[in-house]
Amino acid sequence: MNKPFALTLSVGSSLANKTGSWRTERAVYVHRLPPCADACPAGENVQEWLYRAEEPTYEAAWRQIMADNPFPAVMGRVCYRPCETACNRAQLDEAVGITSVERFLGDEAIKQRWAVAGSRSSSGKRVMVVGAGPCGLSAAYHLTRVGHQVTILDSGPVAGGMMRFGIPKYRLPRDVLDAEIGRILDMGVTIEHNHTVTDVLQTMRSGGFHAAFLSIGAQIGKRAYIPAGDSAHILDAVSVLRSLEGQEPPKLGRRVVVYGGGNTAMDTARTAKRLGATDAIVVYRRTRDRMPAHDFEVEEALEEGVTVKWLSTVTHADIGTLQLERMELDERGFPQPTGQFEELHADSLVLAVGQQADLSLLDGIPGIEIEDNVVAVDANMMTGFPGIFAGGDMVRAERTVTVGVGHGKKAAGRIDAWLRGADFTAPPRHELATFEQLNPWYYSDAAATVRPQLDAVRRRSTFDEVIGGLDETNALFEARRCLSCGNCFACDNCYGVCPDNAVIKLEPGVAYGYAIDLDYCKGCGLCVAECPCGALEMVPEAN
Amino acid sequence: MPFQPIRFYQTGSFVAGNRLLAPEQRSVQSTMGRSNTLTSGHRACQGCGEALGARYALDAAMRATNNRLIAANATGCLEVFSTPYPESAWQLPWMHSLFGNAPAVATGIAAALRVKGRHDVRVVGQAGDGGTVDIGLGCLSGMFERNDDVLFICYDNEGYMNTGVQRSGATPPAARTATTEAIGPEPGNRFGQGKSVPLIAMAHEIPYVATATVADLRDIEYKVERAMAFHGARYLHILVTCPLGWGCDSADTIRVARLAVESGLFPVFEAENGAITAVTKIRHQVPVEDYLKLQKRYAHLFGRSARPNIVARIQARADHNIERFGLLDRQTAEPG
Numbered sequence: 120m121n122k123p124f125a126l127t128l129s130v131g132s133s134l135a136n137k138t139g140s141w142r143t144e145r146a147v148y149v150h151r152l153p154p155c156a157d158a159c160p161a162g163e164n165v166q167e168w169l170y171r172a173e174e175p176t177y178e179a180a181w182r183q184i185m186a187d188n189p190f191p192a193v194m195g196r197v198c199y200r201p202c203e204t205a206c207n208r209a210q211l212d213e214a215v216g217i218t219s220v221e222r223f224l225g226d227e228a229i230k231q232r233w234a235v236a237g238s239r240s241s242s243g244k245r246v247m248v249v250g251a252g253p254c255g256l257s258a259a260y261h262l263t264r265v266g267h268q269v270t271i272l273d274s275g276p277v278a279g280g281m282m283r284f285g286i287p288k289y290r291l292p293r294d295v296l297d298a299e300i301g302r303i304l305d306m307g308v309t310i311e312h313n314h315t316v317t318d319v320l321q322t323m324r325s326g327g328f329h330a331a332f333l334s335i336g337a338q339i340g341k342r343a344y345i346p347a348g349d350s351a352h353i354l355d356a357v358s359v360l361r362s363l364e365g366q367e368p369p370k371l372g373r374r375v376v377v378y379g380g381g382n383t384a385m386d387t388a389r390t391a392k393r394l395g396a397t398d399a400i401v402v403y404r405r406t407r408d409r410m411p412a413h414d415f416e417v418e419e420a421l422e423e424g425v426t427v428k429w430l431s432t433v434t435h436a437d438i439g440t441l442q443l444e445r446m447e448l449d450e451r452g453f454p455q456p457t458g459q460f461e462e463l464h465a466d467s468l469v470l471a472v473g474q475q476a477d478l479s480l481l482d483g484i485p486g487i488e489i490e491d492n493v494v495a496v497d498a499n500m501m502t503g504f505p506g507i508f509a510g511g512d513m514v515r516a517e518r519t520v521t522v523g524v525g526h527g528k529k530a531a532g533r534i535d536a537w538l539r540g541a542d543f544t545a546p547p548r549h550e551l552a553t554f555e556q557l558n559p560w561y562y563s564d565a566a567a568t569v570r571p572q573l574d575a576v577r578r579r580s581t582f583d584e585v586i587g588g589l590d591e592t593n594a595l596f597e598a599r600r601c602l603s604c605g606n607c608f609a610c611d612n613c614y615g616v617c618p619d620n621a622v623i624k625l626e627p628g629v630a631y632g633y634a635i636d637l638d639y640c641k642g643c644g645l646c647v648a649e650c651p652c653g654a655l656e657m658v659p660e661a662n
Numbered sequence: 663m664p665f666q667p668i669r670f671y672q673t674g675s676f677v678a679g680n681r682l683l684a685p686e687q688r689s690v691q692s693t694m695g696r697s698n699t700l701t702s703g704h705r706a707c708q709g710c711g712e713a714l715g716a717r718y719a720l721d722a723a724m725r726a727t728n729n730r731l732i733a734a735n736a737t738g739c740l741e742v743f744s745t746p747y748p749e750s751a752w753q754l755p756w757m758h759s760l761f762g763n764a765p766a767v768a769t770g771i772a773a774a775l776r777v778k779g780r781h782d783v784r785v786v787g788q789a790g791d792g793g794t795v796d797i798g799l800g801c802l803s804g805m806f807e808r809n810d811d812v813l814f815i816c817y818d819n820e821g822y823m824n825t826g827v828q829r830s831g832a833t834p835p836a837a838r839t840a841t842t843e844a845i846g847p848e849p850g851n852r853f854g855q856g857k858s859v860p861l862i863a864m865a866h867e868i869p870y871v872a873t874a875t876v877a878d879l880r881d882i883e884y885k886v887e888r889a890m891a892f893h894g895a896r897y898l899h900i901l902v903t904c905p906l907g908w909g910c911d912s913a914d915t916i917r918v919a920r921l922a923v924e925s926g927l928f929p930v931f932e933a934e935n936g937a938i939t940a941v942t943k944i945r946h947q948v949p950v951e952d953y954l955k956l957q958k959r960y961a962h963l964f965g966r967s968a969r970p971n972i973v974a975r976i977q978a979r980a981d982h983n984i985e986r987f988g989l990l991d992r993q994t995a996e997p998g
Contacts, residue, residue: 126748133703133744133751141708173672173682560920560946563674599672599682608672611679611692615879616916618714620702624694628681639702643709643905644913651673657913 138619142642144657146613146635151552151605151653154205155217160517161188161257161525165202165217166606170630172220172598173608178233180598181224185235188524189260189303190253192229192295195222196586197286198521199413207554207604212566216589216597223594229298237306238266244538247272247328249316249480252280253520254334254511256300257527258534259308262332265535269308270326274315277364278304280336281512282520284361285383287390288582316480319507330506330534333494334527337476337512343378345468348437356387356471363390372466374398376441378433379471380405385416387469388425392579400463401427404446404454419585423578430454433468441465476513491515499533499543500526508534552605556653561612565600607631607654613646622646675880689883690722697724697753699733704751706743709912711902711919712790712817715876716740719815719900722883723786724754726890730783732771733757736764736793739824740817762797764789765805768812776811784890787814791832792822794899795859802859806866809894813886816859816897819904827907831857834927835979836972837959839907844962853975860933863897867936874930875901877920881942885932901928909958921953926980929987944989950977 122129155165163184171180184191195218206214227233244267248255251273259269277283278300282291304310316322316335323331340355347353354369356377362369375391377384380403388399401420403410406429410417421427428443432454435442441463446454475492486503488495493515500508510526512518536543571587572578578585589597607630614622614633621640626632631654635646647655673680679692690696699720706713723731732755735741741758744751759767768787775783787805789798794816805812821839822828829839835853838844842851863871869892872885882900889896901922903915910918922928923942927950930942951973954960963969984990 128748131749133701133705133749135749136703136705138703138705561673561676563672563676601672603672609679609681610673610677611688612677615678615689615691616714618706618710618717618915619704620698620700620717627685627694628679636702641708643915644911645709645714645915648913649916651677 137638138641139621139636139638142637142640142660144642144644144659145637145640146642146644146646146655147658148607148631148633148635148654149605149656150549151556152549153552153604153606154207155202155215155604157551158201158205159525160201160519160522161194162528163187163202166601166603168224169215169217169220169598169601170603170606170608172224172595173601175595175598177224177227178231181228181233182235184221184224187528189235189257190225190299190520190524191221192225192299193253193282193291194218194521194524195220195225195588196291196295196584197282199519201521207552207557208600208602210554211559211562211602212564215600215602219589220594220598223589223591225299226295226588229295234302235264235306237263240266241268242266242538244268244329245270245327246534246538247323247326247331248334249273249319249331250280250334250336250511251275251278251300251310252334252336252511252523253282254336254523254527255280255332256303257524258332258334258510258531259527260303260306261528261531262534263303263306263308265531267535267538270328271308271310272314272316272322273310273312274335276312278310278312281338284338284364285357285386286520287360287363287386287393289389289393289578289585290386292584318483319480320484330508330538332527332530332534333480333502333507333509333513334511334523335476335478335480335513337474337492337518339475339477340470341473341475343470343472345433345470346435350438351436352438352467353436354467354469356383356469357474359387359469360390368394370467371396371469374465375400375467375469376433376463376465377401377469377471379403379473380410380412381471381473382412382416383474384471385412385420385425387471389420389423391469392423392425393582399425400465401425402431402433402443402463403427403429404432405448405452406430409448409452428463432456434460436468439464439466441468474512474518478513499537500530501533501537506537549605552653557602557604558649558651558653559602561610561651562602565596603652603654605653607633608652610651612649612651613655616645616649618643618645678879689879690725691718691879691883697721697729699724699752699754700744701751701753703749704744705746706739707904707906707912709903709905709915710739710743711876711904711915712740712819713743714915715817715882715900715902716788718876718879718882719886719898720754720786722886723784723813723890726887727784728782729754731755732775732783732785734759734764734768734771734785734787736787736789736798737761738790738793739819740788740790742824761793763801764793764798765801765812765814768814769805769808769810772811785812787812789814789816790823791816791818791820792830794818795831795857799859799862803862803866806863806868806895806897809868811893811895813889813896813898816899817902818899819902819907821904821907823904823907832859834976836963836976838962839959849962849969849972850959860897860899860931863899864933864936864938866895868895868897869893870896870932870934871899872897872932873899873901873928875919875923875928876903877916877923878930878942881930888932907959909961910956914956918953918956921948921956924948925950925953926984926989927953927976929983929989931987938987941987941989943991944984947990950980
């Protein structure tokens with residue numbers, strides 16, 4: 120016994136006392152599914168690319184988008200932003216301007232000429248894609264990335280589909296579109312223009328294709344039956360928008376009436392304004408809250424001087440005049456005629472009442488089911504005929520560019536599995552990250568950055584892009600508004616707030632670079648409560 | 663905020679680390695090389711605010727003094743849970759003598775260092791509110807009056823928690839403790855005159871006095887570092903949530919301390935030579951109910967036999983603080 124006076128035990132460290140034995144619950148790091156990613160029709164991991172953009176490593180952010188979607192610059196302009204509608208930050212102040220950051224990254228990629236390499240190894244399989252719209256191009260891109268040889272057969276003279284022939288230039292400048300399509304073709308995708316497929320099986324056989332993906336879109340404007348005089352000037356919206364890409368602009372006259380309430384109706388009315396119409400009048404049978412057009416499209420159209428006649432329908436068309444009937448909504452919200460009529464002076468009437476697909480190329484293929492002008496596909500996007508897949512506007516879905524791009528990616532994964540003779544297994548879907556799981560105290564107060572808008576006069580007279588982009592400083596600011604819902608962003612708060620030093624930091628500045636020291640964790644739950652983004656949860660101990 | 667807040671960067675300076683900041687802009691607590699002056703295996707309750715606050719403050723003091731620091735500790739929770747014989751959770755030179763004499767012991771250490779010419783080594787005295795507000799106040803006042811070169815830190819959990827939650831001079835009105843039961847016309851602790859040791863310390867006109875809470879890590883680290891820039895007597899009063907004594911969830915330790923500030927009940931400020939120099943503004947003001955309802959020591963004010971009149975008196979105290987210390991100032995608050 121060689122101890123100081125009055126000491127009988129050797130001095131020791133409290134580390135001998137394993138307080139982990141007190142615990143009834145433990146903290147566990149989790150990945151939750153952020154609402155933005157959950158809502159994205161193209162399956163983008165929005166939080167993950169924003170995480171990279173925050174640093175800022177823009178190229179890594181862009182590559183993260185490209186893993187799911189080959190059109191960041193297009194998306195940043197034309198997507199209807201379901202991600203922003205779902206964004207948890209809206210409950211704090213305003214949703215993160217996700218698409219404005221996406222557009223910045225997409226434009227940056229075009230400026231810096233970032234490219235994506237195809238696959239190093241070839242699978243030896245050939246896939247035919249019919250239609251070079253967003254859906255077909257997306258499928259071709261993803262199939263090429265995993266080593267399949269893709270040939271796109273497109274009936275148009277230039278690739279792009281509805282992105283080129285449906286969306287006006289003021290929303291999607293063509294140099295941006297060309298750059299993003301060019302990047303896909305540069306990966307080694309073959310494209311044949313002006314090649315209209317009339318017999319799918321025959322084309323597959325003669326081309327030696329192992330699988331086919333059909334994405335022909337829906338580009339025939341529906342005709343509503345309107346009694347009309349001999350020389351009434353009636354057009355359909357799809358043809359009007361398509362003819363903008365030709366040599367001869369469509370002749371619409373000074374007073375243009377557009378019949379319909381969807382996004383195409385808005386695009387047509389806004390286009391008419393730009394073509395010199397003094398009045399562009401949308402006639403819609405219901406009320407604004409029931410309009411299928413997205414709110415910001417309606418808003419932008421109204422700002423440009425487009426007027427809307429709500430609760431009205433066109434009952435007769437003649438040279439220079441239309442007869443409208445007032446409608447009223449019944450208790451189920453359906454418009455009913457009232458018997459009250461009015462005259463409206465109009466040089467032309469453009470119908471924007473929906474589109475149909477020309478599905479004649481499927482005639483005679485056994486097993487394919489068509490109902491209401493859409494092709495039936497199973498959960499793997501495959502039609503009733505093995506090896507023929509379909510997506511985009513020709514199957515039952517919301518008809519937007521983003522949905523089409525998402526179908527292309529989804530189908531590519533399934534086609535790849537089918538070609539390999541394997542079953543496709545989707546990666547596990549995490550639990551949704553809710554606002555209630557966040558600790559919003561920790562986020563800086565910061566309202567959204569507003570994108571610059573083109574001056575109203577220029578908007579009415581030119582096809583210049585209406586919405587401007589963010590520059591580097593405000594794109595970075597916007598990216599950093601992301602709350603990183605349900606996913607660690609390396610803030611060190613868990614490491615800081617543990618009263619027992621029971622959170623171990625494994626690596627600085629790296630998401631999920633932490634571990635719980637179960638020898639000492641007492642299970643107080645402070646790290647879970649003070650995690651800003653809900654990337655931790657408490658789970659009961661087994662006994 | 664007295665220190666320059668980092669304005670944006672997703673979480674600004676609200677979180678401990680933030681990967682978007684340069685390493686030197688991050689807190690001591692976010693570094694892998696922090697001292698962990700109070701290490702694992704101590705026997706504080708789950709979610710102990712005092713254990714957390716002590717590590718926050720002393721790790722910052724260690725960095726400010728280049729790891730040349732000696733601590734004198736009064737009797738109390740902090741002493742009992744950290745040093746059950748023969749184990750110690752302290753990873754710095756640390757000394758415990760009696761309940762009431764920690765300021766005097768710290769003074770003695772400082773005097774000895776001066777005699778030995780060790781001007782590089784600094785001294786911290788620390789105690790709970792019992793050892794500071796009640797039992798140690800005489801020694802503390804002496805230390806202030808002599809302007810001894812000691813930073814004294816009070817971890818205020820508003821009662822004698824270690825011995826079973828008895829009332830102290832820092833126990834707030836209406837709070838239930840073992841000695842102020844929730845019975846009678848004025849349940850819980852009575853509304854007295856209050857006893858603010860930070861204001862008592864300021865009356866000594868010592869170089870530096872500050873208050874802080876365990877909810878604001880950056881603020882604690884700033885104030886410890888600032889205190890270490892002075893010589894002479896300095897005082898730091900940190901509100902530390904006691905899940906056991908306050909009857910709150912162990913996961914709510916930081917939230918409750920945050921609400922004490924946001925409601926105005928606990929003013930956070932700093933003072934030099936007896937005059938207030940900076941005040942932490944309320945970021946999102948809340949009614950006192952938000953703070954009180956999380957704590958069972960105030961349960962008798964709510965529910966079936968609710969006492970809205972008492973809650974109103976507590977709100978009046980918060981309003982008085984807000985007025986007196988200027989806690990609401992939209993111009994200098996966080997942007998938003």
